[in-house]
Amino acid sequence: MTKIMNIASNYVDESLEGLCLAHPSLCFVGDERRVIARSQAKDRGKVGIASGGGYGHLPLFCGYVGTGLLDACAVGNVFEGPTVGSALDSIETSDGGAGTLCLIGNYGGDRMNFEMAAAMAGDNDIRTRTVLGTDDVASAGEDEADNRRGVAGLLFAYKCAGAAAEAGEDLETVTRIAQKAVDRTRTIGFALAPCLPPGRDTTAFTVEPGTVDFGMGIHGEPGLWHRPFTSADDLAMEMIDRLMAERVSGMSSKVAILVNSLGASPYEELFILYRGARRLLNERGYEESLTMVGPYVTSMEMAGASISLCFVDEELETLLAAPAGCPFWRTS
Amino acid sequence: MTKIMNIASNYVDESLEGLCLAHPSLCFVGDERRVIARSQAKDRGKVGIASGGGYGHLPLFCGYVGTGLLDACAVGNVFEGPTVGSALDSIETSDGGAGTLCLIGNYGGDRMNFEMAAAMAGDNDIRTRTVLGTDDVASAGEDEADNRRGVAGLLFAYKCAGAAAEAGEDLETVTRIAQKAVDRTRTIGFALAPCLPPGRDTTAFTVEPGTVDFGMGIHGEPGLWHRPFTSADDLAMEMIDRLMAERVSGMSSKVAILVNSLGASPYEELFILYRGARRLLNERGYEESLTMVGPYVTSMEMAGASISLCFVDEELETLLAAPAGCPFWRTS
């Protein structure tokens, strides 16, 4: 698909510039201009929440900088982790003296760079903890759940940790909560059409028109199967089945649900998918605590969708409902 | 592009069902189940704002039902106006005794059906006024501005009229304000890839890959020119030039801007386009009063974008800033 851009090598920087111009609540930090932070002065004493990741997934990652969510976010190139320098900048900016939680997706580059940055921050007396989003059930078996990729479900961890930090909880508590949100969140997605990384001649992967690549990652990592598309309800069924297949410790009958567009799939169709998923959840005795349907974690113009479920307990439910605001999402 | 749906003939109804399940602030009204209204009890004495239009443009039209925006909205089939029956239902539901403004896009079917419905409502002693959105400068020359199609700029009229109604203004005032917002709003768009109406084998129109169809309507109505894509900044320049080419009575140096995705074009690229447009506006001495960048008026998975400018005066600026909330947009 034709991309609305100038030159490919400026894709990220020009887009970030537009983002900050459109949303004065966001500003640049650091000399690489690859860290987005809250514009308003930071709360001394609040635990910081830093994140980071590759570009091309807006609103994720840096779009979630805002009250009750992230303090700062490092931005990599399209589908590449942030550099160690910007990871460090994001940590330093987030920190208000009470330590900073690095809350990122479980991708090699992102993890390694935040690890190195956290070590450097430690040298400057900043306490850090790290929690990795690992919600994509398609990316590894239950026995290897810690190795899973982090995808749309990271949003629940952002929200819960962000609310806890805003409420004045300490670093250990915020870390525990983020980890709990991760542990209780599962995502599965499917792609219907690929995306084109800027500057490339061909899409990063292909999806035969009319077929579904089920379990595909948000960068086009291969999925579990591909077959002809049948119906939204069939997909909803397989997705919910797979999300429910694993037990969650202290699993409750309340779930937060995110039906997410990977980019090109329109709201109209997300609601059709949501309708199918919602019926199944109700049939199985689940009640919804938070419902989100929209483009929250995308892959540019990739078509397809993901469903994330967070099996909430009372603590998470309260944190998910707490007021928060960023350019792409508001709760209150 | 593969559509996430069950059967084509249920596309609209299942999608609306999902919409209302996901957003309890919305509910169905009328036996055709093709009117979406606010769930909370209506304000007696408030002027009603009813709208309607074809489906496939979410958040437009029915996604803008909410406080400070629409009271009710009739929903047609994909890219077809609402029936006269649902138009009537939307008027009756909106009315709280102080009359109802029908605020719709200037499309033959939509206009005729609301006209007939308004006549029927009159028989039931409901006072109505009608204002037609006519913002698409590509769809007719300046001398025929009243014949223009209504596209993304309708949102500004929704917002201003909705705020005025919420503030307790009377039908004449709300109508005057809606008309003023329409008169001061201009939109131009371009398509980069077509969309597929549900149930059809082929896209409604074609766009040669790598080319731009400039001035194309949100249903794929032919544009002003098509040429190979050059750059986001070039497009921004031509768009701003065309939007600025016509004088607006009482034109001010403040504009509200909406950089809108037609569907598949991602946030990343909207911000690149916005950056280009913003620079030009600033160079030309304009100041932005309200900035919106995102998928606000789409055509399912059509790729491309539009820019709308509303040349605000003080009255409109205040109304645009007033608190409002619907599932897809919140101001405060």
Add this chain to the structure above:
Amino acid sequence: MAVTPQTIKAALDHIAGDTAYIENRLNEADARLGDGDTGTMLARMIGVMTQVDVDPAETVGAYLGRLAKASARSTGSSFGTLIIAALMAVSRATANADRIEASETASMFSIARKEMTSRGKTELGAKTVIDSLARIEAATDGVVSTQEAITRIGQAADAALDAFRDKPCRVGRARIFGDVSIGNDDPGMLAVKLIIGTMFDDDAATDRAVTSNMPR
């Protein structure tokens, strides 16, 4: 043979057999000037109409009124709405009639055209369905036999297309695209030809073969 609810129903069933072809042709025509949906809308409307059974005791007007009401629940598109409005108008004029005589053909088309003109706010000459109806109205003025009426309707529908093909559209979505619309048939006018023409015409297949070979 005059027009009765039964003959209308039979004609509708007859076209219903051909909707796939009509749908594609009209969508294609609308895709060049508008949003490419004339055919899909019309096919759906015909499907809805064929669901309306004839009550042997009813007048033509009553039956047409029920057709209009059923259709009115199926679409709100421009063309659909104009058709529904026209059906309603003819229905009112034939509220007490058991049949429409061949000699009344022109006046029925006149009623339809006038209703569409006022609803659509469109003048003659704008290259719309209204121009086709006006030509048919003129051509059927004074006819006395059904067969003659049918022949003239078909000829007038063709003649209208020929007369307007190379003119620019002046209404609706294609209004400002003079250049685009020149050389292309207006989908509403084409619909008149394909529907009214096919309705009573068993030679539709021949016609189809000819039109599908037309240069695109």
Add this chain to the structure above:
Amino acid sequence: MAVTPQTIKAALDHIAGDTAYIENRLNEADARLGDGDTGTMLARMIGVMTQVDVDPAETVGAYLGRLAKASARSTGSSFGTLIIAALMAVSRATANADRIEASETASMFSIARKEMTSRGKTELGAKTVIDSLARIEAATDGVVSTQEAITRIGQAADAALDAFRDKPCRVGRARIFGDVSIGNDDPGMLAVKLIIGTMFDDDAATDRAVTSNMPR
């Protein structure tokens, strides 16, 4: 001839002439198992590295450190980060060295491999770049001439690919897709072959002709 900042720079310039080919091959390999960007990232990194001029007075370690820092501003991808970390480690080990002798080759690869292993938290045998480095380390143990080192590096990079091609990936994006990864080269391992192999090898063109004919 030993390795000096000048020879490294010359080798980088040499590969820079071939990046389009390398970029496509590696993207293609990564597209089957990962996100299809190994080549683009590496091409960009090489471009950045060739911008770093050699200071005639500096040690190998100082130069490598500057290469690492420049690269570190260009990417945060997995492979990129591993390369940067390895460069830093070798840079520290050669902080005072004007040159790296052929006989030190194995120990340099060992330093790189160990750094990647601890950063990447990946064991030997997982079918990653680490396996290629381990093979090269073993193959270059005891070499004394640069020419011999170059030959053995090339052979070991090839041998590593052959040895792992039909094994499943056990790390990174392709981890659970045993079936998918079998028969496909790991992009990081392939990069070692194409980069380190090409770096010192004027016969790269021959090699290219061979690999591009390989069954896909």
